[in-house]
Amino acid sequence: MARRPFPLPYPRSFHALLLAAFALVMLPLVLGLLYTAYAQHRLAHETRMAIQTTVEVTRTTRQLAEDVSALQRAAGQYYVLQDPQLRVGMREAHQAVLKALRVLRPMPFGPADQQRLQRIATDEAELYRQLGEAGPADLPRFDSFAPRFAALVQACDHIVAAGNALVDHQVHELGRQSRTLRAALLLQAGAALLLSLLIAALLSWLLTRPLRQIEQAIRSLGAGDLQPQPAVSGPRDLVQLGEQLDWLRRRLREIDEQKQRFLRHVSHELKTPLASLREGVELLLDGVAGPLAAQQREIGVIMRGNARDLQQRIENLIDYSRAQRRLDPLVSAGVDLHALLQSLVRRNELALRAKHLAVEIEGQAPAVNADLGKLDTLFENLLINAMRFSPVAGRIRFALRADAEAVTVCVSDQGPGVAEQDRDHLFEPFFQGMRQPAAAAPGNGLGLAIAQEYAALHGGQIRLCDNPDGGGACFCVRLPRPHVHATAQAPAAMAAHGS
Secondary structure: OEOOOOOOOOOOOHHHHHHHHHHHHHHHHHHHHHHHHHHHHHHHHHHHHHHHHHHHHHHHHHHHHHHHHHHHHHHHHHHHHOOHHHHHHHHHHHHHHHHHHHHHOOOOOOHHHHHHHHHHHHHHHHHHHHHHHOOHHHHHHHHHHHHHHHHHHHHHHHHHHHHHHHHHHHHHHHHHHHHHHHHHHHHHHHHHHHHHHHHHHHHHHHHHHHHHHHHHHHHHHHOOOOOOOEOOOOOHHHHHHHHHHHHHHHHHHHHHHHHHHHHHHHHHHHHHHHHHHHHHHHHHHOOOOOOOOHHHHHHHHHHHHHHHHHHHHHHHHHHHHHHHHOOOOOOEEEEOHHHHHHHHHHHOHHHHHHOOOEEEEEOOOOOEEEEHHHHHHHHHHHHHHHHHHOOOOOEEEEEEEEOOOEEEEEEEOOOOOOOHHHHHHOOOOOOOOOOOOOOOOOOOOOHHHHHHHHHHHOOOEEEEOOOOOOOOOEEEEEEEOOOOOOHHHHHHHHHHHHO
């Protein structure tokens, strides 16, 4: 087999290649699942962080407002009751405000809200310092702190509103991330599926490529094509199978060459004594050795007919062997089929008269670009086959017709027809059908096989058709029409053939 210039890397066995194919097809899906799990984990983490931030912001902003109010109440009680112990409540409220501010500073507030938190811290510290410095005798001054407490409460209310806005933003951001993740997962799933399909298609090609090569090699062997085939590329076990097929091809080619040599040698060995035998019979019938009696002449005629039949069989063997091996190239020229059939009928006129057979040629067809000698042999084999199976005083009909692509010639007779079980084997060499004529000599089964080979050489085909007259066999030969056919050459070619 021919070597492949750029070998592809394959595993050692087809089983390993199949496992690798499954793994590669699953790889995008597995990666997609891993990414999905990671994305869901990340979204869950961000959700937990958002919930934690929401709880902290909501609780702490409200706690800050309550702590400022607690500071105002504790300061009022201290100034009203003039009890130094009540300063402890002011200190605790102040510490609570500081703690709330420490919790709120890291929160993702905007720049304005961060500045407001800083101002609350500064104002509350200054207010607490002034409240601590004032004594009980300064009670009338407590009312002067009211506007500053009101400003702190208002600032805290702004922080509460900012915390609510931050919570809304967190919820919106989670929704946006969820939608983005869903779209990304859908896109990723589609991409993974598409990639898996592409990988599956590529691996399918890699898997079936050596199988197709092996199948092609087997088909070529089955069709009789013994030429070298491309080397099988793939796993080592399939490559070895391809090498075994190539060994089988070489062995079949050797056997075929031996068969061809045998046929050539046998044909040559038979034709030489047969020619001498025919010449001797002709001399006897011509009276060279003296006049023959009626019975002697009848025996001589029978011998001459049998010798001619034997020579025809030997020539059929040679023709079939050469047709199979494509030894004779086509010598194409414009061929007038109607004139060709008339020439065949004239050449076989004596044999037709012996059985009182009538031959009709119907229809017209344009000239075809073909090898005149091979078409002559093709249609003569069909005519001889029809003569052999036709009853005495029967009729043989040639029907010509043409369409835009091909010319068809149908040859029909009035014989027993073809048995149903013989239809699939008609064109096999040496095949003898069931319905053989009792009075005719047995044939060699090569006439139809040669006709099929010559039809195929011209790019045409021959097949068994339904007889329009009912009963008998009908063979239709379909030959492609040339784009430009040399009709001017047809008369000259037919004249040369007729001479």
